[in-house]
Every structure is written in C-alpha cells, then in structure tokens.
Amino acid sequence: MKRTVAVLLFLCLFLTGRSFAYFNSGLELFYAAQEWNRYFSDQGPPVDFHKVSYFQGYVAGVASAARSQLELPQGVQLDVLCAIVHTHLKDSPRRLHEPASDLVIDALVKAFKKR
Numbered sequence: 001m002k003r004t005v006a007v008l009l010f011l012c013l014f015l016t017g018r019s020f021a022y023f024n025s026g027l028e029l030f031y032a033a034q035e036w037n038r039y040f041s042d043q044g045p046p047v048d049f050h051k052v053s054y055f056q057g058y059v060a061g062v063a064s065a066a067r068s069q070l071e072l073p074q075g076v077q078l079d080v081l082c083a084i085v086h087t088h089l090k091d092s093p094r095r096l097h098e099p100a101s102d103l104v105i106d107a108l109v110k111a112f113k114k115r
Contacts, residue, residue: 026089029058029100033086040079059085062104069105071114084111 088107
C-alpha cells in the first residue's frame with residue numbers, strides 16, 4: 001500500500017511539474033518584458049527585478065535552444081536579443097495567448113534567420 005501511494009505521489013508531482021514548466025503564455029512574458037524595458041529606460045515606478053531576470057533568462061534559454069534556426073552574430077549581447085523580443089511582443093498583441101517560446105523564436109528568426 002505504501003509503495004502504491006509513493007508511486008502515485010511521484011507520478012502526480014512529475015506530471016504537474018512538466019505541464020507547468022512547458023507552458024508560459026506570451027502575455028506573461030510580455031509583462032516581464034515591460035518590466036525589463038522599464039528597468040533599462042528608468043521610467044515608472046520601482047521595477048520588479050524578478051520579472052526582469054525572468055525575461056532575460058527566458059530569452060537567453062530559448063535563443064540557446066533555437067541556435068540551429070538562428071545565425072546569431074558573434075558576441076551579440078543579451079540586451080539586444082531582449083530588445084528584439086520586447087518589440088516583437090509589443091507589436092503582436094493578438095498573439096500574446098500563444099506559448100511564449102513560439103513568440104521568442106519567431107522574433108529571433110525574423111531578426112537572425114539562418115541563410
């Protein structure tokens with residue numbers, strides 16, 4: 001009985017953790033991108049540094065994972081990638097319901113498509 005409960009508990013934790021980690025909406029990323037922009041433009045109320053770090057980390061992770069689709073210039077700065085993604089999110093409000101990773105890849109492919 002204890003073994004069955006342990007297996008069920010493990011499966012529940014494993015399955016819910018994966019589904020949460022997979023999906024972040026474009027809207028969530030857009031809110032983080034706005035905080036990132038506010039931080040670098042010194043505008044508005046105090047910045048939520050957690051959202052700034054989340055946005056930078058998310059963009060860096062997706063850019064790294066999508067390297068096979070991109071031709072990033074040598075030494076390109078993370079802030080440049082973040083600015084490209086921020087602009088794309090701001091210009092695509094009707095797509096913010098889509099997965100954030102898709103929107104980041106679309107933005108970076110438009111800017112750095114592999115030839």
